[in-house]
Amino acid sequence: MAKLEAMTSDMYSIKDLELLSGIKAHTIRIWEKRYGIIHPGRTDTNIRFYTNEDLRKLLNISLLNQHGYKISAISNMSEKEIGEKIAAVSIVSQTDTYLESLLLSLIEMDELRFNKTFTAIVISHGFEKSFIKYIFPFFQRIGIMWQIGAINPAQEHFLSNLIRNKIIAATETVTQPPDPTLGTALLFLPENELHEIGLLFYNYALRARGFKTFYLGQSVPYDGLDRVIAICKPSFIITSLTNPLSNEDTLLYCQNLCALAPEVNIYFTGPMPENIHDKLPKNALLVNDLIALMKI
Numbered sequence: 609m610a611k612l613e614a615m616t617s618d619m620y621s622i623k624d625l626e627l628l629s630g631i632k633a634h635t636i637r638i639w640e641k642r643y644g645i646i647h648p649g650r651t652d653t654n655i656r657f658y659t660n661e662d663l664r665k666l667l668n669i670s671l672l673n674q675h676g677y678k679i680s681a682i683s684n685m686s687e688k689e690i691g692e693k694i695a696a697v698s699i700v701s702q703t704d705t706y707l708e709s710l711l712l713s714l715i716e717m718d719e720l721r722f723n724k725t726f727t728a729i730v731i732s733h734g735f736e737k738s739f740i741k742y743i744f745p746f747f748q749r750i751g752i753m754w755q756i757g758a759i760n761p762a763q764e765h766f767l768s769n770l771i772r773n774k775i776i777a778a779t780e781t782v783t784q785p786p787d788p789t790l791g792t793a794l795l796f797l798p799e800n801e802l803h804e805i806g807l808l809f810y811n812y813a814l815r816a817r818g819f820k821t822f823y824l825g826q827s828v829p830y831d832g833l834d835r836v837i838a839i840c841k842p843s844f845i846i847t848s849l850t851n852p853l854s855n856e857d858t859l860l861y862c863q864n865l866c867a868l869a870p871e872v873n874i875y876f877t878g879p880m881p882e883n884i885h886d887k888l889p890k891n892a893l894l895v896n897d898l899i900a901l902m903k904i
Contacts, residue, residue, distance in 0.1 A: 619657040629666050643683035668694055671708050710746045714767045722770055775808040786820035791843030796824035803850050813902055834868050848878040859884045866891050
């Protein structure tokens with residue numbers, strides 16, 4: 609990953625703008641010099657920087673540009689005119705603008721824009737493919753924004769909860785009884801693990817395919833899992849490790865969990881250190897195996 613150069617939570621380098629907006633730094637410089645669409649400031653040590661307002665304006669300009677407006681025309685618009693054009697844009701007609709619209713929803717905490725964008729994506733691609741093609745890549749972009757301090761926890765929680773609610777609502781629409789020939793899945797996050805969007809998605813996808821699921825949710829203590837496994841009798845287990853742990857601690861947790869149910873496949877969907885792959889128990893499988901199981 610390219611080195612990030614932001615100086616404070618509301619000061620970005622041109623490389624940061626490129627990473628966040630997807631617009632090449634060379635293009636940003638041309639737009640800046642030729643059309644004056646944004647105006648970088650300078651620190652006391654004469655280092656150029658951009659602000660949250662510059663990022664927001666750049667995203668709006670990119671959105672209009674992708675809908676056919678020329679940069680030369682946009683550069684002559686007032687802020688009010690740009691806002692009116694953005695409001696009139698039909699998100700449904702341009703799939704290339706989805707990520708930009710989601711990003712604006714996050715920055716401005718705009719629930720209406722998010723709902724409009726999300727609905728348009730689902731209409732075009734279906735629920736599952738919308739997450740695979742747009743929502744999960746969008747969360748990767750949020751991760752970059754976290755690294756450079758471009759968003760605060762309130763913004764991230766705002767959007768995460770909107771997406772979380774969409775998955776829960778979709779799961780509740782799955783009303784057909786489970787197919788007993790497919791087996792039963794137990795899903796949970798280990799203690800102190802709170803990021804459940806991926807786990808919720810897998811719970812939905814499994815139920816939509818006819819699997820029976822037991823969803824335990826976030827931060828489930830290790831103590832007592834043996835009793836839960838005995839009660840649920842899962843055919844397989846899905847969990848995720850995203851909090852930073854040492855390789856030794858990650859391997860130890862995997863080994864202990866797999867030992868609780870040695871005859872049950874356990875899928876780990878978080879980032880797993882590559883140098884412990886060959887040390888994992890035989891019933892420890894990774895996310896690619898889970899995707900293959902569900903044929904996503």
